[in-house]
Amino acid sequence: MKRTMIDFWVGLFIALGIVALLFLALKVSSQSSLPASSSYTVTANFENIGGLKVRAPVKSAGVVVGRVAGISLDPQRYVASVTMKLDDRYRFSRDTSAEILTSGLLGEQYIGLEPGADDKMLKDGDRITITSSAIVLEQLISRFLFSKAEEGGTAHTEK
Amino acid sequence: MTNPVSRALQRLGAPVTNTLIKLGFACRFLWSVLKASPFALHRFSLTMREIWFAGVLSVLIIVVSGLFVGMVLALQGYETLVRFGASSSLGVLVALSLVRELGPVIGALLFASRAGSAITAEIGLMKATEQLSAMEMMAVNPIARVVAPKFWGGVISMPLLAALFSAMGIFGGYLVGVQLLGLDAGSFWSQMQSAVDFRLDVINGVIKSVCFGIAVSLIAVFEGYDAPPTAEGVSGATTRTVVTSALVILGLDVLLTAFMFRGI
Amino acid sequence: MVVFDDVSFAYGEQPVLRDLSLRIDRGQVVAIMGGSGSGKTTLLKLIGGQLRAGSGRVLVDGDDVTVMNEAQLYGMRRKLGMLFQFGALFTDLSVYDNVAFPLRERGRLPESVVRDLVLMKLQAVGLRGAAQLMPAELSGGMARRVALARAIALDPAIMLYDEPFTGLDPISLGVTGQLIRELNDALGGASIVVTHDVAESLAIVDYVYFLADGAMVAQGTPDEVRNSTHPFVRQFINGEPDGPVPFHREAEPYAAALNLERP
Ligand SMILES: Nc1ncnc2c1ncn2[C@@H]1O[C@H](COP(=O)(O)OP(=O)(O)OP(=O)(O)O)[C@@H](O)[C@H]1O
Numbered sequence: 001m002k003r004t005m006i007d008f009w010v011g012l013f014i015a016l017g018i019v020a021l022l023f024l025a026l027k028v029s030s031q032s033s034l035p036a037s038s039s040y041t042v043t044a045n046f047e048n049i050g051g052l053k054v055r056a057p058v059k060s061a062g063v064v065v066g067r068v069a070g071i072s073l074d075p076q077r078y079v080a081s082v083t084m085k086l087d088d089r090y091r092f093s094r095d096t097s098a099e100i101l102t103s104g105l106l107g108e109q110y111i112g113l114e115p116g117a118d119d120k121m122l123k124d125g126d127r128i129t130i131t132s133s134a135i136v137l138e139q140l141i142s143r144f145l146f147s148k149a150e151e152g153g154t155a156h157t158e159k
Numbered sequence: 160m161t162n163p164v165s166r167a168l169q170r171l172g173a174p175v176t177n178t179l180i181k182l183g184f185a186c187r188f189l190w191s192v193l194k195a196s197p198f199a200l201h202r203f204s205l206t207m208r209e210i211w212f213a214g215v216l217s218v219l220i221i222v223v224s225g226l227f228v229g230m231v232l233a234l235q236g237y238e239t240l241v242r243f244g245a246s247s248s249l250g251v252l253v254a255l256s257l258v259r260e261l262g263p264v265i266g267a268l269l270f271a272s273r274a275g276s277a278i279t280a281e282i283g284l285m286k287a288t289e290q291l292s293a294m295e296m297m298a299v300n301p302i303a304r305v306v307a308p309k310f311w312g313g314v315i316s317m318p319l320l321a322a323l324f325s326a327m328g329i330f331g332g333y334l335v336g337v338q339l340l341g342l343d344a345g346s347f348w349s350q351m352q353s354a355v356d357f358r359l360d361v362i363n364g365v366i367k368s369v370c371f372g373i374a375v376s377l378i379a380v381f382e383g384y385d386a387p388p389t390a391e392g393v394s395g396a397t398t399r400t401v402v403t404s405a406l407v408i409l410g411l412d413v414l415l416t417a418f419m420f421r422g423i
Numbered sequence: 424m425v426v427f428d429d430v431s432f433a434y435g436e437q438p439v440l441r442d443l444s445l446r447i448d449r450g451q452v453v454a455i456m457g458g459s460g461s462g463k464t465t466l467l468k469l470i471g472g473q474l475r476a477g478s479g480r481v482l483v484d485g486d487d488v489t490v491m492n493e494a495q496l497y498g499m500r501r502k503l504g505m506l507f508q509f510g511a512l513f514t515d516l517s518v519y520d521n522v523a524f525p526l527r528e529r530g531r532l533p534e535s536v537v538r539d540l541v542l543m544k545l546q547a548v549g550l551r552g553a554a555q556l557m558p559a560e561l562s563g564g565m566a567r568r569v570a571l572a573r574a575i576a577l578d579p580a581i582m583l584y585d586e587p588f589t590g591l592d593p594i595s596l597g598v599t600g601q602l603i604r605e606l607n608d609a610l611g612g613a614s615i616v617v618t619h620d621v622a623e624s625l626a627i628v629d630y631v632y633f634l635a636d637g638a639m640v641a642q643g644t645p646d647e648v649r650n651s652t653h654p655f656v657r658q659f660i661n662g663e664p665d666g667p668v669p670f671h672r673e674a675e676p677y678a679a680a681l682n683l684e685r686p
């Protein structure tokens with residue numbers, strides 16, 4: 001095999017490999033974890049986070065604006081403390097409320113942000129005070145059954 | 160053999176001591192390959208030739224296998240996902256399994272049987288016909304001239320082949336999912352893109368394939384260099400390359416996966 | 424230039440060379456003769472440092488090979504050229520590239536000089552016409568001559584020839600013998616020729632050593648050898664089956680091995 005032929009094929013091979021890598025990088029995947037420089041961190045306490053995971057998206061009006069960076073339990077008050085990294089481009093007022101939502105009936109859980117009306121904006125390290133917990137399906141069902149049973153019970157005594 | 164250590168080793172039996180001796184030799188060998196590497200990379204045309212052997216000649220099998228694996232994944236995945244009404248996640252399933260696991264692992268297994276065995280046989284035969292000895296006598300270090308370029312050729316080719324495998328597999332999944340089963344192309348790609356993380360999935364997959372490339376190339380050149388200089392010696396070494404590589408790839412995969420994706 | 428000083432060597436348990444002493448001076452061509460398996464190839468590998476002597480010293484150009492480290496060995500080998508018993512041509516390179524190999528690897532020569540040198544060496548062994556063939560396309564004798572051209576490519580000071588004459592027709596044999604002699608005289612180095620070809624080697628060498636079972640049994644100049652009464656030497660140069668050199672390797676009695684003897 002001539003030297004130039006080898007050079008040609010090896011060059012083609014490496015180009016193909018790089019194209020494949022680029023395809024994986026640009027078309028197949030996305031850079032979801034935001035670089036540390038262009039993000040700021042806020043925390044929020046929830047009574048119950050349900051199945052929320054680290055790296056779950058934080059959305060506002062359906063647009064991904066950040067990611068959950070860490071989840072821990074506050075040992076004094078026994079509430080879940082969730083830190084999230086938000087994109088610098090998006091600023092939210094201080095009275096923004098955070099809510100744990102589920103995409104679809106069985107889908108992944110994410111944090112929804114609902115901006116308020118305050119002039120002051122959230123800064124790095126701030127805390128979101130208005131939160132509502134995850135809807136836990138089991139609790140929902142048991143509450144539903146319980147209320148049904150109660151209804152049935154009252155109906156019974158009425159008789 | 161009054162020394163308690165050697166007595167204990169003796170009781171462990173010859174197979175164990177032989178394995179340990181071989182492992183020690185392999186480490187010493189790796190060191191001499193690394194020491195000789197500046198030469199091999201300096202005269203890059205040598206390594207180029209080995210990339211041609213190990214990489215270019217493996218492209219066909221990698222591309223075809225990747226395409227088929229991706230298509231099968233899509234067919235099987237569709238069956239399962241459609242029951243949960245989640246068939247639009249097919250792209251996610253295909254891409255994640257290829258990028259994280261199947262690309263690096265199957266790519267490396269194919270690489271070991273296609274290129275690894277050839278490397279072992281070539282070095283083993285060169286040894287059996289005294290070509291390596293002849294080089295030594297010409298004051299040319301055969302590890303620098305023959306072994307190190309083959310090692311680096313393999314190490315460079317492996318991640319590229321694995322990326323090709325994954326890309327072809329995803330393309331195969333697209334063919335089946337979108338063209339054959341009629342899923343929506345837009346949601347196929349966009350769901351895939353939002354679920355596959357560049358750093359966590361793609362980069363980790365590449366890291367895996369680099370590790371596998373180092374392991375397979377080292378095993379291949381080592382078995383060839385260590386082969387008894389006979390016909391059976393070389394054929395046995397070739398078989399050992401494929402078997403050992405397969406075990407090491409799968410074992411390493413467990414280890415690396417445990418490191419990379421734990422707790423997520 | 425090459426001195427063996429009480430050298431012993433064993434492959435594992437099996438002794439191959441025993442208390443061997445010999446010396447080859449500058450300008451000399453020396454033949455080493457001995458039966459198959461008497462340790463001739465082993466002796467050459469000891470000189471190249473590919474094997475290490477169990478005891479004794481091997482001096483090449485005044486330096487002890489047995490105590491050299493890897494780097495020193497490679498330095499020492501730059502003075503050596505070796506023709507391997509089985510040629511050991513690089514099967515993935517053409518004849519031309521085989522001969523050019525030591526020139527390209529060791530000397531920083533421009534390609535035009537390499538070309539001239541390669542063609543000169545191939546011309547010397549009569550195979551310039553085979554330059555573009557691959558080793559697999561050569562006959563045994565041609566492969567051996569290509570190997571010879573490769574061994575002398577860098578004009579090394581010390582040449583080791585492992586059976587340069589086997590497999591050659593009478594004409595190439597004579598030419599090769601002359602080539603070995605002329606090369607040595609031109610370079611003023613030393614050559615060691617391991618051979619079985621008594622007539623050809625006696626015509627070109629200065630001194631002969633006879634090796635049997637790893638030990639030196641006789642030595643002398645060609646004239647001394649021709650007139651020797653030493654039974655070993657007589658048997659060897661006349662090719663007689665009976666004498667001190669056993670044709671058979673040590674074994675149990677033949678009749679017993681074939682189960683002919685009834686108890
Ligand atoms: N790699 C080896 N391992 C063990 N024993 C060996 C090895 N190589 C050679 N021997 C033994 O060493 C002895 C000398 O071998 P050597 O090759 O030096 O013989 P030789 O004189 O070159 O014979 P020939 O003329 O047939 O080439 C032989 O008895 C052989 O069995």
Ligand SMILES: [Mg+2]
Nearest residue numbers: 463464508585
């Ligand atoms: Mg021999």
